[in-house]
Amino acid sequence: MTMPLLALLIWMQAGHPDTVRVLVLVNVSQPVTNISSADLRSIYVGQTTRWPSHRLIVPIVMPLDTAAGTTFLRRVIGMGEVDFAQHWIGLVFRGQTTSPPLVARSSAEAARFVATHPEAIALVTSMPAERNVRVLSVDGQSPQSAGYPLRW
Amino acid sequence: MKRLFVLLFCLAAARVRAQDEISLVPPPRWHIGGFADGVLRSAATNTSRHVIELDMYATYRFSDAWSALAEGIAEREWRPADADDKPRIDLNLERLYITYQRTDAFRLEIGETHTGIIRWNEREHRSRFLQTPIELPAIARQPQEDGAWPTRFVGLWASGQSPGPLRLKWEGGAGAGPGSDRDVIPIFSDNLSPAVFLSTSVAPRWIDGFESGIALYGQHIPSRPEPLRERDLTLFTNYVNRGTEIRAEWARMTHQRTRDPRTFRNTGYYILVSKRLGGIAARARPYVLIDHLDLDPADPYLQEATNEKAWAGGVRYDFTDWFSAKGEVRSERALDGSRRGIVALQVGVSF
Secondary structure (H helix, E strand, O other), rough: OHHHHHHHHHHHHHOOOOOOEEEEEEEEEOOOOOEEEHHHHHHOOOOOOOOOOOEEEEEEEOOOOOOHHHHHHHHHHOOOHHHHHHHHHHHHOOOOOOOOOOOOOHHHHHHHEEEOOEEEEEEEEOOOOOOEEEEEEEOEEOOOOOOOOOOO | HHHHHHHHHHHHHHHHHHHHHOOOOOOOOOEEEEEEEEEEEEEEOOOOOOEEEEEEEEEEOOOOOOEEEEEEEEEEEEEOOOOOOOOEEEEEEEEEEEEEEOOEEEEEEEEEEOEEEEEEEHHOOOOOOOOOOOOHHHHOOOOHHHHOOOOOEEEEEEEEEEOOOOEEEEEEEHHHHOOOOOOOOOOOOOOOOOOOOEEEEEEOOOOOOOOEEEEEEEEOOOOOOEEEEEEEEEEEEEEEOOOEEEEEEEEEEEEEEEEOOOEEEEEEEEEEEEEEEOOHHHEEEEEEEEEEOOOOOOOOOOOOHHHHHHHEEEEEEEEEOOEEEEEEEEEEOOOOEEEEEEEEEEEEEEE
16 A cells, blocks of 8 residues: 555655745846746847846847746746747847847856846746846845745 | 749748858848749639749948848749740839938938838838738738739838837838839939828827827829829728737828819728637637628720739748748639639748
8 A cells, every 4th residue: 555655645745746946047247136927028039138237138048948948938928938929029020129139058058158248138947056146026025035036 | 833833942942051050240221032932823714823033132231320221033833824024023122222321210211212101010021930820911902912002102201209108109201102104213304293192190108019090191193194182091000919910901091183172982991800828729820801892984094904803811930030831711702703712822021
């Protein structure tokens, strides 16, 4: 009786993956410490293309076929992976931007890029080691707080 | 058709190779892309026609504020039932303009671009790959496809959006529209057609993916024997969010003679509804399109355009984000009131 119960518990655990948390990184030179989830969506659907300094925003995403990528797209952007990619193909084709978001292979790679490119903004899944990056709070909630909106 | 599949295979191979080489570097200043589509249409009334289309575009970013875009289309059409059908490739320069944009509140385009009087697929930038159905709605067809509305013009085109919660958008343009020949935009001749365009819309932040607005277009057409004044009004609304796509437009075009009060009214609308399925069918997007165009038969400026009363239903299937196939059944009412059915298949890639 114990073994089937244990197997059931393991199967249930496998069916409920660990919590996904997405962090938003910018370069420390950007005068921003908080971003609303509406502004974040606006950047990642190409409606907001400039920083207040008029520089072009360079958005970076994690691989979109990961749990964090698909969850972010579904919960924040409201699109699936294919629709998101085609949406950005359309933005470039219509001349509304000149390139789609960059795709970082890892959080460390994204953080390194943000540390050296003030115009970049990145979505990552682990705390960065770089000094020149800042982790933003979202909707006034820090990533450590219970109400952080990018944790699912 | 063999050439089409060779072309599609080469483009797909190039795409796979490019994906292998991706690394995180700043976006390049230039971007060259395109779409290749093959469409097979089979009609029971010996009006079958097949099309291969290559739509290439390039952008170049001079700085954060200045950029340029060029788009050209090559198209080959077959009409198997037409014995006189000669092999011919149509080449068209679709857009060519320079953009100045320092903020999201103001953007300026200078050159040849689309008017915006028809919003189909976001301001009438056509691409069969990006649109959900195979066929364009009748009001979105370009003059060279016997469409009625003036979708292209040459001049200044400005747009912007407010940062507020209502996200008020505006667009305006002034320049030269199509002349007495609807396929041609004369710039340096007596046939010049001065045109103005205005549009405003709202896309509230609290309804993700929703936009609704109005567009106005006015033009002087130096047609013979008598010039015409054109006045167009379009109402549009889109909702694209969480796999649901709803697009609808209602458009009215009037042509008025300048020496007598005779006015010709033309009206059209379409409604497109599609939904990305879930689970194992998440690559599929079934859709329904209702398409209506009612032209004044006496309008002297639209003699090549034809009425349309049609509905279409189909499925778009995305194998990847750059390779899709579509199947569509379309029912059209002919001039004599009878209906004809068309079955169409499309394969398309983005590269």
